[in-house]
Amino acid sequence: MNAVIEEHHHDHKPTGIGRWLFSTNHKDIGTMYLWFSFTMFFIGGTLALIIRAELFEPGMQIVEPEFFNQLTTLHGLIMVFGVIMPAFVGLANWQIPLMIGAPDMALPRMNNWSFWLLPAAFGILLSSLVMSIMGMGSAPNFGWTFYAPLSTTYGPDSTDFFIFSVHLMGISSVMGAINVIATIMNLRAPGMTYMKMPIFVWAWFITAYLLIAVMPVLAGAVTMMLTDRHFGTSFFNAAGGGDPVMFQHIFWFFGHPEVYIMILPAFGIISQIVPTFSRKHLFGYTSMVYATASIAFLSFIVWAHHMFTTGMPVAAELFFMYATMLIAIPTGVKVFNWVSTMWKGSLTFETPMLFAIAFIFLFTIGGFTGLMLSIVPADFQYQDTYFVVAHFHYVLVTGAAFSIMGAIYFWLPKWTGKMYNEKLGKLHFWLSAISANILFFPMHFLGLAGMPRRIPDYNLQFVEFNQIATVGAFIFGFSQLILLYNIISTIRSGEKATDKVWDGATSLEFVALPSPPPFHSFTTPPEVK
Amino acid sequence: MTAKTSNKKIIGRLLLLVVAMFGFGFALVPLYSVFCSVTGLNGKTSNSAENIAGATVDLSRTVKVQFVANLNENMPWKFRPEVRSVEVHPGQPTRISYYAENTTDKDIIGQAVPSVSPGLAASYFQKSECFCFTQQKLLAHEKKDMPVVFIVDASLPKDIHELTLSYTFFTKEVLPSPIPIAYNYQEN
Numbered sequence: 013m014n015a016v017i018e019e020h021h022h023d024h025k026p027t028g029i030g031r032w033l034f035s036t037n038h039k040d041i042g043t044m045y046l047w048f049s050f051t052m053f054f055i056g057g058t059l060a061l062i063i064r065a066e067l068f069e070p071g072m073q074i075v076e077p078e079f080f081n082q083l084t085t086l087h088g089l090i091m092v093f094g095v096i097m098p099a100f101v102g103l104a105n106w107q108i109p110l111m112i113g114a115p116d117m118a119l120p121r122m123n124n125w126s127f128w129l130l131p132a133a134f135g136i137l138l139s140s141l142v143m144s145i146m147g148m149g150s151a152p153n154f155g156w157t158f159y160a161p162l163s164t165t166y167g168p169d170s171t172d173f174f175i176f177s178v179h180l181m182g183i184s185s186v187m188g189a190i191n192v193i194a195t196i197m198n199l200r201a202p203g204m205t206y207m208k209m210p211i212f213v214w215a216w217f218i219t220a221y222l223l224i225a226v227m228p229v230l231a232g233a234v235t236m237m238l239t240d241r242h243f244g245t246s247f248f249n250a251a252g253g254g255d256p257v258m259f260q261h262i263f264w265f266f267g268h269p270e271v272y273i274m275i276l277p278a279f280g281i282i283s284q285i286v287p288t289f290s291r292k293h294l295f296g297y298t299s300m301v302y303a304t305a306s307i308a309f310l311s312f313i314v315w316a317h318h319m320f321t322t323g324m325p326v327a328a329e330l331f332f333m334y335a336t337m338l339i340a341i342p343t344g345v346k347v348f349n350w351v352s353t354m355w356k357g358s359l360t361f362e363t364p365m366l367f368a369i370a371f372i373f374l375f376t377i378g379g380f381t382g383l384m385l386s387i388v389p390a391d392f393q394y395q396d397t398y399f400v401v402a403h404f405h406y407v408l409v410t411g412a413a414f415s416i417m418g419a420i421y422f423w424l425p426k427w428t429g430k431m432y433n434e435k436l437g438k439l440h441f442w443l444s445a446i447s448a449n450i451l452f453f454p455m456h457f458l459g460l461a462g463m464p465r466r467i468p469d470y471n472l473q474f475v476e477f478n479q480i481a482t483v484g485a486f487i488f489g490f491s492q493l494i495l496l497y498n499i500i501s502t503i504r505s506g507e508k509a510t511d512k513v514w515d516g517a518t519s520l521e522f523v524a525l526p527s528p529p530p531f532h533s534f535t536t537p538p539e540v541k
Numbered sequence: 542m543t544a545k546t547s548n549k550k551i552i553g554r555l556l557l558l559v560v561a562m563f564g565f566g567f568a569l570v571p572l573y574s575v576f577c578s579v580t581g582l583n584g585k586t587s588n589s590a591e592n593i594a595g596a597t598v599d600l601s602r603t604v605k606v607q608f609v610a611n612l613n614e615n616m617p618w619k620f621r622p623e624v625r626s627v628e629v630h631p632g633q634p635t636r637i638s639y640y641a642e643n644t645t646d647k648d649i650i651g652q653a654v655p656s657v658s659p660g661l662a663a664s665y666f667q668k669s670e671c672f673c674f675t676q677q678k679l680l681a682h683e684k685k686d687m688p689v690v691f692i693v694d695a696s697l698p699k700d701i702h703e704l705t706l707s708y709t710f711f712t713k714e715v716l717p718s719p720i721p722i723a724y725n726y727q728e729n
Binding site: 078117120186189191194196198224225226227228229230231232233236247250251252253255258259262264266323325 | 546549551552555556558559560562563564565566567570573574577587614619654656659660661709711717
């Protein structure tokens with residue numbers, strides 16, 4: 013791997029399409045991940061807007077119920093596997109080497125492969141949607157959780173496309189994770205001990221282990237589906253001696269750590285942004301590291317809280333309930349640490365900081381509704397209602413997605429060497445933050461009133477809140493075009509950014525590198541005191 | 542640089558972890574099965590005869606036992622319980638029977654898989670005689686009564702008042718046609 017870097021010692025960029033196809037450069041690969049994620053964000057968002065448009069009024073208006081099921085399925089899969097995860101991997105690619113003083117990722121060729129598997133995976137998955145629109149059979153329609161037997165005995169033919177694409181996504185994620193771990197273990201600059209690493213790097217280090225532990229379990233689950241569908245096995249087929257409830261256990265054994273895979277890097281980002289704009293050190297660095305590690309550990313022993321209504325013994329329900337509630341403690345430690353970091357700091361409110369503060373506030377709301385859902389008797393009421401939809405959109409949109417947007421504004425000037433338009437950034441923030449609440453807050457009430465999720469039609473009593481949510485959805489969706497415009501105009505004609513970019517920045521990429529950093533940065537490692 | 546472990550070693554170890562976790566996903570299948578047979582979690586009841594003679598009878602309460610019959614999608618039989626439900630005292634041996642009929646022109650061997658709901662009651666439901674213990678062969682157009690003798694254990698938790706016994710019959714083997722018919726006769 014060293015040889016590869018030596019070859020291009022001078023700041024020489026390959027040109028043309030080959031620069032991207034054969035790239036082994038962490039910056040280019042990070043950029044590709046981020047643009048891929050952004051593209052998928054608009055595709056998944058378009059599906060969401062069709063869903064919300066259909067739900068503007070009761071009765072069927074725009075789509076058939078069968079197609080509605082495909083929309084909810086693909087919206088979920090795209091947003092989870094195509095937007096949030098690739099965006100975090102993109103940020104890891106760009107930032108981890110810059111933040112630990114490494115010349116590149118440890119395994120640059122594998123890095124290239126990790127990325128290029130993703131367009132293949134989503135090409136396959138999205139082709140099923142295209143075929144569905146062209147009337148050639150249904151796209152996957154069993155929800156992003158693909159419960160058996162809905163996805164095995166009753167799955168459409170395109171389920172096999174789905175299975176293969178999940179396999180590819182899994183391989184991509186696992187390789188990305190191995191790369192992150194190898195980079196962090198081996199390429200830290202002299203003096204950069206583990207406990208001096210920026211929290212974003214720590215968060216990703218732990219996330220990478222989570223990925224390696226659970227993506228293979230997901231691969232196992234879809235492999236069992238495949239053999240159940242085509243090779244006569246009966247893993248999930250009760251008539252053949254299998255058990256469909258076991259599918260849920262296997263799926264959520266993957267699925268619960270997965271939700272932390274989508275939030276731990278966000279915690280890392282917020283822990284970078286908040287101290288920078290508070291002009292103080294992060295409060296409780298060590299406790300942040302341990303809190304992240306405890307959340308990761310706890311994520312493995314709470315999966316059955318997704319399955320309280322499947323008929324579990326009371327003892328098991330109590331165990332999973334208390335274990336789930338326990339997660340609130342390390343998460344609370346983090347929230348208090350962020351707030352304490354801001355306490356008596358000299359705060360300024362540039363766009364990244366606005367997103368970070370919105371994250372702290374709105375993610376906490378999502379966390380609290382999670383606690384409500386963890387209470388077994390209450391969960392029997394909330395299970396499969398819009399309350400659950402509200403809960404996970406608060407943690408994933410105003411949580412994970414807001415942290416990614418904050419990260420884009422925070423690091424874009426460093427990456428491009430040009431300053432984004434602050435006015436547009438603030439406009440984007442306020443529109444997003446307000447519309448996301450118009451969109452998702454009424455869903456709490458809908459769920460508490462009993463509106464089930466994943467349905468194209470609903471009872472008349474739910475009309476008003478659905479209409480409010482749909483209005484919020486369209487404002488939120490179109491606001492994202494401001495972000496797109498801001499990024500493009502920054503790259504094309506932004507004003508020159510300073511090397512340090514932010515007054516309160518302290519991490520290596522801001523203090524030891526120019527803006528933009530050279531194509532090959534830290535060819536001689538910096539000294540970290 | 543403080544490279545203590547080479548990249549190759551790190552990749553090797555992590556790949557091992559990946560393979561182990563892939564295997565763990567599959568290991569969950571037998572683990573879950575053992576876990577369920579210990580706790581009776583998924584309603585799977587024993588598929589062999591249990592000794593129920595001399596069980597204590599709890600005359601102070603009755604439990605309603607309902608009977609359900611299902612056919613696997615490929616199973617061409619008729620299959621139903623003779624009675625929909627019975628009221629029993631826990632511990633009291635009870636005999637009921639199911640009716641099965643092979644409506645086809647072929648001899649078919651079937652296997653019934655029992656299941657008890659609620660799952661937590663499964664380990665209290667004990668059978669001394671059941672057609673599900675062995676494979677059942679029905680000749681073409683044969684009709685048969687299939688008996689079950691069971692008790693509900695007297696230690697059944699007091700909050701369970703009703704339980705359901707369900708059988709799913711699935712095709713084990715379709716035997717070659719007993720009467721060779723010229724136009725669809727096929728050499729094996």
